[in-house]
Amino acid sequence: MNQHFRAVSLNHASRLLNHGPTVLVTSLSGGRRNVMAAAWSMPVEFTPPRIAIVIDKSTYTRELVAASGVFGVCVPGAALAEVTFAVGTESGRDIDKFEKHAIRTLAAPVLGVPVLTDGCSAWLECRLIPEPHTEEAYDTCFAEVVNASADARVFAEGRWSIRDDNRALHTIHHLGNGIFTRAGEILDARA
Amino acid sequence: MNQHFRAVSLNHASRLLNHGPTVLVTSLSGGRRNVMAAAWSMPVEFTPPRIAIVIDKSTYTRELVAASGVFGVCVPGAALAEVTFAVGTESGRDIDKFEKHAIRTLAAPVLGVPVLTDGCSAWLECRLIPEPHTEEAYDTCFAEVVNASADARVFAEGRWSIRDDNRALHTIHHLGNGIFTRAGEILDARA
Numbered sequence: 001m002n003q004h005f006r007a008v009s010l011n012h013a014s015r016l017l018n019h020g021p022t023v024l025v026t027s028l029s030g031g032r033r034n035v036m037a038a039a040w041s042m043p044v045e046f047t048p049p050r051i052a053i054v055i056d057k058s059t060y061t062r063e064l065v066a067a068s069g070v071f072g073v074c075v076p077g078a079a080l081a082e083v084t085f086a087v088g089t090e091s092g093r094d095i096d097k098f099e100k101h102a103i104r105t106l107a108a109p110v111l112g113v114p115v116l117t118d119g120c121s122a123w124l125e126c127r128l129i130p131e132p133h134t135e136e137a138y139d140t141c142f143a144e145v146v147n148a149s150a151d152a153r154v155f156a157e158g159r160w161s162i163r164d165d166n167r168a169l170h171t172i173h174h175l176g177n178g179i180f181t182r183a184g185e186i187l188d189a190r191a
Numbered sequence: 192m193n194q195h196f197r198a199v200s201l202n203h204a205s206r207l208l209n210h211g212p213t214v215l216v217t218s219l220s221g222g223r224r225n226v227m228a229a230a231w232s233m234p235v236e237f238t239p240p241r242i243a244i245v246i247d248k249s250t251y252t253r254e255l256v257a258a259s260g261v262f263g264v265c266v267p268g269a270a271l272a273e274v275t276f277a278v279g280t281e282s283g284r285d286i287d288k289f290e291k292h293a294i295r296t297l298a299a300p301v302l303g304v305p306v307l308t309d310g311c312s313a314w315l316e317c318r319l320i321p322e323p324h325t326e327e328a329y330d331t332c333f334a335e336v337v338n339a340s341a342d343a344r345v346f347a348e349g350r351w352s353i354r355d356d357n358r359a360l361h362t363i364h365h366l367g368n369g370i371f372t373r374a375g376e377i378l379d380a381r382a
Contacts, residue, residue, distance in 0.1 A: 018231075018365055018366060019211060019230070019364035019365055019366050019371075020210060020211010020212060020213075020233075020364050021211060039209050039210070039211075040209075040233040040234055041233060042231040042233045042243070042245065043231055044245050044329040044331050045329065045330075052233070052243060052329065052331060054233065054235050081380040082380045082382065084380065085380035086382070131324075131325070133322075133324070134325055138236065138241065138333060139235065140235050140243060140333075142329060142331075158367075159370075160366045160370075160372070162366075173211050173364070173374060174209055175209065175351045176209055176349075176350065177350075177381075178380045178381035179351075179377060179378070179379055180377070180378040181351070181353055181374040181375060181376065181378070182375050182376040182378055183372040183375065184372060184373050184375020185269075185372065185373040185375055186366075186371070186372055186373075187272040187363060187371040187372070188369065188370055189272040189273045189277075189370070189371055190276065190368075190370075
């Protein structure tokens with residue numbers, strides 16, 4: 001559905017989240033599916049690639065992830081800012097957010113989780129690493145990234161390429177209350 | 192030393208890290224002190240404000256934090272990109288990074304950790320919540336934010352104000368290999 005996506009080497013997977021973008025968490029269990037926004041995620045290990053992500057225990061996503069042990073992380077581009085905010089404020093218990101927002105997905109090849117490509121710069125397939133204490137105390141879920149893919153127009157060979165001509169795919173970073181900042185100017189800090 | 196800093200309400204502290212900036216971790220134990228860069232941090236709770244941050248077990252910072260149980264998190268502005276990258280590649284076991292880079296600090300009022308104000312948009316004082324398993328398995332340290340302050344020119348009343356006239360204070364987000372992206376354009380995603 002988006003012919004620009006290319007596999008990302010697992011040793012580069014952390015780069016997709018390294019700079020703190022707000023992401024979409026996709027989930028599937030039995031016939032149930034959901035998508036929510038998450039501003040709180042981070043890599044925790046390069047190899048094997050592992051992440052931590054906060055998924056509140058009250059959410060439908062948490063219920064589905066607990067049941068299936070897998071989830072997707074999709075990195076929305078700037079063009080998806082409104083959809084990202086919307087799916088962060090609605091509950092999948094009430095509506096099918098994919099239908100409401102006309103979000104198309106594909107079943108990712110390794111775990112079968114639904115992932116978005118239209119408007120996203122990347123997606124990761126994640127397998128939950130059960131950590132009952134941190135899940136309960138901090139809503140913090142650890143997971144291993146088992147597969148990743150990115151739109152080569154904005155991420156290729158392990159590097160983001162943020163340019164004026166691919167602004168719609170730039171990552172978005174939630175400041176709060178529906179206001180995002182777009183990843184913008186590049187700063188080269190090497191001496 | 193920077194008269195623009197104002198106290199941040201603890202219920203707004205998560206906003207300082209919500210959008211995934213790369214931060215500086217400051218530490219102090221006995222007469223020893225250090226500063227390092229950390230790209231991997233996130234809030235995990237609004238109230239009480241809690242965060243998770245990855246501090247590799249091989250680092251001098253981790254040694255000092257384990258000894259003292261406290262640390263500072265400072266949010267560097269774009270003008271500090273080179274210093275941020277430098278202190279992320281050097282070890283405080285070898286040199287005093289504050290002296291080398293002429294970094295001035297003040298002792299934060301609650302925990303006494305050294306924090307930077309010149310060139311930073313905000314700082315947080317953090318008390319480690321001992322979690323031996325996640326510290327060992329994922330280098331992930333949980334902490335409670337007990338005090339926070341921000342430069343009112345870029346963060347006031349719980350909100351970031353990212354404008355053309357305060358670019359030097361915009362947050363930076365590490366893409367990898369010394370390349371950062373600066374928080375840039377504002378997107379209002381509310382319907």
